[in-house]
Amino acid sequence: MNNSIENLVAHPLFTKGVAVILATLVILLLVRFAQSATSRKIEDKELRYKTRKLISLAGYLLALIIALIIFSDHLTNLTVIIGALSVGIGFALREMIQSLIGWAVISFGGVYKPGDRIQLGSIVGDVIDIGPLITTVMECGGWVKGDLYNGRLILLSNSLLFKEHIINFSSDFPFLWDEIVIPVRTDSDYRLARSIIERVGQTELSKMSDESKAAWQNFVRQYRVEDARLDPMVIMSFDANWIEFTLRYVVGYRLRRSTKDKLFSSILAGFEETHGKVQIASASFQLTELPPLSFHLERKHSGS
Numbered sequence: 001m002n003n004s005i006e007n008l009v010a011h012p013l014f015t016k017g018v019a020v021i022l023a024t025l026v027i028l029l030l031v032r033f034a035q036s037a038t039s040r041k042i043e044d045k046e047l048r049y050k051t052r053k054l055i056s057l058a059g060y061l062l063a064l065i066i067a068l069i070i071f072s073d074h075l076t077n078l079t080v081i082i083g084a085l086s087v088g089i090g091f092a093l094r095e096m097i098q099s100l101i102g103w104a105v106i107s108f109g110g111v112y113k114p115g116d117r118i119q120l121g122s123i124v125g126d127v128i129d130i131g132p133l134i135t136t137v138m139e140c141g142g143w144v145k146g147d148l149y150n151g152r153l154i155l156l157s158n159s160l161l162f163k164e165h166i167i168n169f170s171s172d173f174p175f176l177w178d179e180i181v182i183p184v185r186t187d188s189d190y191r192l193a194r195s196i197i198e199r200v201g202q203t204e205l206s207k208m209s210d211e212s213k214a215a216w217q218n219f220v221r222q223y224r225v226e227d228a229r230l231d232p233m234v235i236m237s238f239d240a241n242w243i244e245f246t247l248r249y250v251v252g253y254r255l256r257r258s259t260k261d262k263l264f265s266s267i268l269a270g271f272e273e274t275h276g277k278v279q280i281a282s283a284s285f286q287l288t289e290l291p292p293l294s295f296h297l298e299r300k301h302s303g304s
Contacts, residue, residue: 031059102158119167146257169253173219179248183281196270201232212250242281
Protein backbone atom coordinates (compact mmCIF):
# COMPACT_ATOMS: atom_id res chain seq x y z
CA MET A 1 0.00 0.00 0.00
CA ASN A 2 2.77 2.39 0.95
CA ASN A 3 4.64 1.52 -2.24
CA SER A 4 1.54 2.33 -4.31
CA ILE A 5 1.16 5.71 -2.66
CA GLU A 6 4.85 6.45 -3.11
CA ASN A 7 4.68 5.48 -6.77
CA LEU A 8 1.61 7.69 -7.24
CA VAL A 9 3.25 10.66 -5.57
CA ALA A 10 6.43 10.15 -7.53
CA HIS A 11 4.58 10.04 -10.85
CA PRO A 12 5.15 13.22 -12.92
CA LEU A 13 1.44 13.62 -13.73
CA PHE A 14 0.57 13.65 -10.02
CA THR A 15 3.00 16.47 -9.34
CA LYS A 16 1.75 18.42 -12.31
CA GLY A 17 -1.89 17.84 -11.28
CA VAL A 18 -1.21 19.19 -7.78
CA ALA A 19 0.51 22.21 -9.32
CA VAL A 20 -2.51 22.90 -11.53
CA ILE A 21 -4.89 22.63 -8.54
CA LEU A 22 -2.78 24.99 -6.44
CA ALA A 23 -2.45 27.47 -9.30
CA THR A 24 -6.21 27.35 -9.88
CA LEU A 25 -6.93 28.03 -6.20
CA VAL A 26 -4.59 31.01 -6.22
CA ILE A 27 -6.27 32.36 -9.36
CA LEU A 28 -9.73 31.93 -7.78
CA LEU A 29 -8.62 33.87 -4.70
CA LEU A 30 -7.24 36.65 -6.90
CA VAL A 31 -10.48 36.74 -8.92
CA ARG A 32 -12.59 36.98 -5.74
CA PHE A 33 -10.37 39.76 -4.40
CA ALA A 34 -10.54 41.70 -7.68
CA GLN A 35 -14.33 41.32 -7.92
CA SER A 36 -14.75 42.48 -4.32
CA ALA A 37 -12.60 45.55 -5.00
CA THR A 38 -14.61 46.23 -8.15
CA SER A 39 -17.89 46.16 -6.23
CA ARG A 40 -16.55 48.74 -3.78
CA LYS A 41 -14.91 51.09 -6.25
CA ILE A 42 -17.29 51.19 -9.24
CA GLU A 43 -20.64 52.93 -8.66
CA ASP A 44 -22.20 52.43 -12.09
CA LYS A 45 -24.04 49.08 -11.93
CA GLU A 46 -23.71 48.33 -15.65
CA LEU A 47 -19.95 48.94 -15.67
CA ARG A 48 -19.57 47.08 -12.37
CA TYR A 49 -21.35 44.01 -13.72
CA LYS A 50 -19.34 43.91 -16.96
CA THR A 51 -16.05 44.39 -15.09
CA ARG A 52 -16.83 41.52 -12.70
CA LYS A 53 -17.69 39.27 -15.66
CA LEU A 54 -14.49 40.25 -17.47
CA ILE A 55 -12.39 39.46 -14.38
CA SER A 56 -14.10 36.07 -14.05
CA LEU A 57 -13.50 35.23 -17.72
CA ALA A 58 -9.83 36.33 -17.44
CA GLY A 59 -9.42 34.00 -14.44
CA TYR A 60 -10.79 31.02 -16.40
CA LEU A 61 -8.50 31.73 -19.34
CA LEU A 62 -5.46 32.17 -17.08
CA ALA A 63 -6.14 28.85 -15.33
CA LEU A 64 -6.47 27.11 -18.70
CA ILE A 65 -3.22 28.62 -19.99
CA ILE A 66 -1.32 27.61 -16.84
CA ALA A 67 -2.67 24.06 -17.11
CA LEU A 68 -1.56 23.83 -20.73
CA ILE A 69 1.90 25.12 -19.86
CA ILE A 70 2.33 22.65 -16.99
CA PHE A 71 1.17 19.70 -19.09
CA SER A 72 2.90 20.91 -22.26
CA ASP A 73 5.25 17.90 -22.40
CA HIS A 74 2.32 15.47 -22.00
CA LEU A 75 -0.07 17.03 -24.50
CA THR A 76 0.16 14.04 -26.85
CA ASN A 77 -0.89 11.62 -24.14
CA LEU A 78 -3.61 13.96 -22.98
CA THR A 79 -4.97 14.18 -26.52
CA VAL A 80 -5.26 10.41 -26.72
CA ILE A 81 -6.98 10.20 -23.35
CA ILE A 82 -9.41 13.02 -24.15
CA GLY A 83 -10.22 11.44 -27.51
CA ALA A 84 -11.00 8.12 -25.85
CA LEU A 85 -13.24 9.70 -23.26
CA SER A 86 -14.91 12.30 -25.49
CA VAL A 87 -17.83 10.08 -26.55
CA GLY A 88 -18.72 9.06 -22.99
CA ILE A 89 -18.21 12.55 -21.61
CA GLY A 90 -20.25 14.08 -24.41
CA PHE A 91 -23.19 11.76 -23.71
CA ALA A 92 -23.04 12.16 -19.93
CA LEU A 93 -22.64 15.94 -20.06
CA ARG A 94 -24.79 16.73 -23.09
CA GLU A 95 -27.01 19.09 -21.08
CA MET A 96 -23.98 20.97 -19.80
CA ILE A 97 -22.48 21.15 -23.27
CA GLN A 98 -25.76 22.51 -24.66
CA SER A 99 -25.79 25.11 -21.88
CA LEU A 100 -22.24 26.20 -22.74
CA ILE A 101 -23.16 26.48 -26.42
CA GLY A 102 -26.28 28.41 -25.44
CA TRP A 103 -24.16 30.77 -23.33
CA ALA A 104 -21.90 31.43 -26.33
CA VAL A 105 -24.92 32.12 -28.57
CA ILE A 106 -26.51 34.40 -25.96
CA SER A 107 -23.30 36.32 -25.28
CA PHE A 108 -22.06 36.79 -28.83
CA GLY A 109 -25.34 36.52 -30.74
CA GLY A 110 -27.10 39.31 -28.88
CA VAL A 111 -30.12 37.18 -27.96
CA TYR A 112 -30.47 39.02 -24.65
CA LYS A 113 -28.22 40.76 -22.15
CA PRO A 114 -28.36 41.71 -18.45
CA GLY A 115 -31.13 44.26 -17.92
CA ASP A 116 -33.36 42.94 -20.72
CA ARG A 117 -36.89 41.80 -19.96
CA ILE A 118 -37.53 38.43 -21.54
CA GLN A 119 -40.09 35.66 -21.65
CA LEU A 120 -38.61 32.19 -21.86
CA GLY A 121 -41.33 29.57 -21.91
CA SER A 122 -43.78 30.59 -19.20
CA ILE A 123 -41.23 32.68 -17.24
CA VAL A 124 -41.26 36.47 -17.59
CA GLY A 125 -38.68 38.65 -15.89
CA ASP A 126 -35.56 40.80 -16.06
CA VAL A 127 -32.20 39.18 -16.77
CA ILE A 128 -29.84 40.00 -13.89
CA ASP A 129 -26.98 37.60 -14.64
CA ILE A 130 -25.76 35.36 -17.48
CA GLY A 131 -23.38 32.57 -16.49
CA PRO A 132 -21.79 29.81 -18.56
CA LEU A 133 -24.55 27.39 -17.55
CA ILE A 134 -27.35 29.43 -15.94
CA THR A 135 -29.24 32.63 -16.69
CA THR A 136 -30.68 34.28 -13.57
CA VAL A 137 -33.98 36.13 -13.95
CA MET A 138 -35.90 38.31 -11.50
CA GLU A 139 -39.45 37.15 -12.17
CA CYS A 140 -42.37 39.48 -12.93
CA GLY A 141 -46.06 38.76 -12.67
CA GLY A 142 -47.24 35.48 -11.22
CA TRP A 143 -49.49 36.33 -8.29
CA VAL A 144 -48.57 40.02 -8.71
CA LYS A 145 -50.67 41.92 -11.23
CA GLY A 146 -48.98 43.96 -13.91
CA ASP A 147 -45.30 43.88 -14.82
CA LEU A 148 -43.93 44.18 -11.28
CA TYR A 149 -41.34 41.98 -9.55
CA ASN A 150 -42.72 39.25 -7.31
CA GLY A 151 -39.38 38.63 -5.56
CA ARG A 152 -38.54 35.21 -6.99
CA LEU A 153 -35.18 34.53 -8.62
CA ILE A 154 -35.52 32.01 -11.46
CA LEU A 155 -32.46 30.02 -12.58
CA LEU A 156 -32.85 29.07 -16.24
CA SER A 157 -30.55 26.63 -18.00
CA ASN A 158 -28.94 28.18 -21.07
CA SER A 159 -29.85 25.02 -22.97
CA LEU A 160 -33.47 26.26 -22.98
CA LEU A 161 -32.37 28.59 -25.77
CA PHE A 162 -32.72 25.62 -28.15
CA LYS A 163 -35.98 24.32 -26.66
CA GLU A 164 -38.20 27.34 -25.95
CA HIS A 165 -39.29 30.47 -27.77
CA ILE A 166 -37.57 33.60 -26.44
CA ILE A 167 -39.45 36.90 -26.34
CA ASN A 168 -37.30 39.96 -25.72
CA PHE A 169 -39.30 43.03 -24.69
CA SER A 170 -36.40 45.45 -24.68
CA SER A 171 -33.72 44.62 -27.23
CA ASP A 172 -34.12 46.84 -30.31
CA PHE A 173 -37.49 48.55 -29.77
CA PRO A 174 -38.13 48.83 -26.00
CA PHE A 175 -41.78 49.84 -26.39
CA LEU A 176 -45.08 47.96 -26.57
CA TRP A 177 -48.47 48.76 -28.00
CA ASP A 178 -51.11 48.79 -25.31
CA GLU A 179 -54.71 50.00 -24.98
CA ILE A 180 -57.39 50.81 -22.46
CA VAL A 181 -61.15 50.51 -22.91
CA ILE A 182 -63.59 53.11 -21.54
CA PRO A 183 -67.34 52.29 -21.63
CA VAL A 184 -69.61 55.36 -21.83
CA ARG A 185 -73.39 55.48 -21.41
CA THR A 186 -75.31 55.72 -24.68
CA ASP A 187 -77.13 58.91 -23.57
CA SER A 188 -73.78 60.69 -23.03
CA ASP A 189 -72.29 63.28 -25.38
CA TYR A 190 -70.05 60.89 -27.33
CA ARG A 191 -68.29 63.71 -29.21
CA LEU A 192 -67.28 65.34 -25.94
CA ALA A 193 -66.21 61.98 -24.52
CA ARG A 194 -64.01 61.32 -27.52
CA SER A 195 -62.38 64.74 -27.35
CA ILE A 196 -61.58 64.26 -23.65
CA ILE A 197 -59.97 60.87 -24.26
CA GLU A 198 -57.93 62.20 -27.20
CA ARG A 199 -56.76 65.21 -25.20
CA VAL A 200 -55.71 63.03 -22.25
CA GLY A 201 -53.86 60.66 -24.58
CA GLN A 202 -51.92 63.47 -26.25
CA THR A 203 -51.10 65.15 -22.93
CA GLU A 204 -50.01 62.11 -20.94
CA LEU A 205 -48.25 60.26 -23.77
CA SER A 206 -46.55 63.05 -25.74
CA LYS A 207 -43.06 62.52 -24.27
CA MET A 208 -43.24 58.75 -24.61
CA SER A 209 -44.53 59.10 -28.16
CA ASP A 210 -41.51 61.21 -29.14
CA GLU A 211 -39.11 58.69 -27.56
CA SER A 212 -40.78 55.78 -29.32
CA LYS A 213 -40.55 57.54 -32.70
CA ALA A 214 -36.79 57.97 -32.30
CA ALA A 215 -36.38 54.31 -31.34
CA TRP A 216 -38.61 53.24 -34.25
CA GLN A 217 -36.42 55.06 -36.77
CA ASN A 218 -33.41 53.03 -35.62
CA PHE A 219 -35.51 49.86 -35.60
CA VAL A 220 -36.69 50.14 -39.23
CA ARG A 221 -33.10 50.64 -40.37
CA GLN A 222 -32.20 47.19 -39.04
CA TYR A 223 -35.27 45.14 -40.01
CA ARG A 224 -37.69 44.80 -42.90
CA VAL A 225 -40.82 46.01 -41.15
CA GLU A 226 -43.80 48.04 -42.26
CA ASP A 227 -44.35 51.50 -40.86
CA ALA A 228 -46.63 51.71 -37.84
CA ARG A 229 -48.61 54.43 -36.12
CA LEU A 230 -46.99 55.53 -32.88
CA ASP A 231 -49.27 58.43 -31.94
CA PRO A 232 -52.20 57.71 -29.61
CA MET A 233 -55.45 56.91 -31.40
CA VAL A 234 -59.05 56.54 -30.23
CA ILE A 235 -61.43 53.97 -31.72
CA MET A 236 -65.16 54.02 -31.03
CA SER A 237 -67.67 51.16 -31.15
CA PHE A 238 -71.06 50.61 -29.56
CA ASP A 239 -73.81 48.10 -28.95
CA ALA A 240 -77.15 48.05 -27.15
CA ASN A 241 -75.52 48.49 -23.74
CA TRP A 242 -73.00 51.33 -24.09
CA ILE A 243 -70.53 53.20 -26.29
CA GLU A 244 -67.01 51.81 -26.06
CA PHE A 245 -63.89 53.93 -26.63
CA THR A 246 -60.51 52.23 -27.04
CA LEU A 247 -57.37 54.32 -26.56
CA ARG A 248 -54.42 52.65 -28.30
CA TYR A 249 -50.90 53.92 -27.60
CA VAL A 250 -47.20 53.03 -27.38
CA VAL A 251 -45.65 52.66 -23.93
CA GLY A 252 -42.29 51.67 -22.45
CA TYR A 253 -42.27 48.00 -21.49
CA ARG A 254 -41.64 48.85 -17.82
CA LEU A 255 -44.35 51.53 -17.59
CA ARG A 256 -47.54 49.78 -18.70
CA ARG A 257 -49.31 49.71 -15.35
CA SER A 258 -48.32 53.18 -14.14
CA THR A 259 -49.30 54.64 -17.54
CA LYS A 260 -52.74 53.04 -17.33
CA ASP A 261 -53.20 54.54 -13.87
CA LYS A 262 -52.39 58.05 -15.18
CA LEU A 263 -54.67 57.68 -18.20
CA PHE A 264 -57.68 56.37 -16.27
CA SER A 265 -57.27 59.01 -13.54
CA SER A 266 -57.09 61.89 -16.06
CA ILE A 267 -60.01 60.55 -18.14
CA LEU A 268 -62.26 60.16 -15.11
CA ALA A 269 -61.34 63.67 -13.94
CA GLY A 270 -62.22 64.99 -17.41
CA PHE A 271 -65.59 63.20 -17.38
CA GLU A 272 -66.41 64.66 -13.93
CA GLU A 273 -65.85 68.18 -15.26
CA THR A 274 -68.66 67.68 -17.82
CA HIS A 275 -71.27 67.72 -14.98
CA GLY A 276 -73.08 64.64 -16.21
CA LYS A 277 -72.81 65.14 -19.98
CA VAL A 278 -70.44 62.16 -20.11
CA GLN A 279 -70.90 59.25 -17.74
CA ILE A 280 -69.17 55.92 -17.36
CA ALA A 281 -71.38 52.96 -18.25
CA SER A 282 -71.77 49.90 -16.08
CA ALA A 283 -73.67 46.67 -16.41
CA SER A 284 -76.92 46.79 -14.45
CA PHE A 285 -79.65 44.26 -13.92
CA GLN A 286 -83.26 44.94 -12.93
CA LEU A 287 -84.85 42.24 -10.85
CA THR A 288 -88.59 41.89 -11.15
CA GLU A 289 -90.56 40.26 -8.36
CA LEU A 290 -92.80 37.50 -9.56
CA PRO A 291 -96.43 37.55 -8.41
CA PRO A 292 -97.44 34.78 -6.05
CA LEU A 293 -98.54 31.67 -7.82
CA SER A 294 -101.31 29.44 -6.56
CA PHE A 295 -102.05 25.94 -7.64
CA HIS A 296 -105.49 24.36 -7.49
CA LEU A 297 -105.87 20.66 -7.46
CA GLU A 298 -109.09 19.29 -8.83
CA ARG A 299 -110.25 15.97 -7.55
CA LYS A 300 -112.24 13.91 -9.90
CA HIS A 301 -114.95 11.65 -8.54
CA SER A 302 -115.92 8.59 -10.46
CA GLY A 303 -119.27 7.00 -9.97
CA SER A 304 -119.65 3.28 -9.66
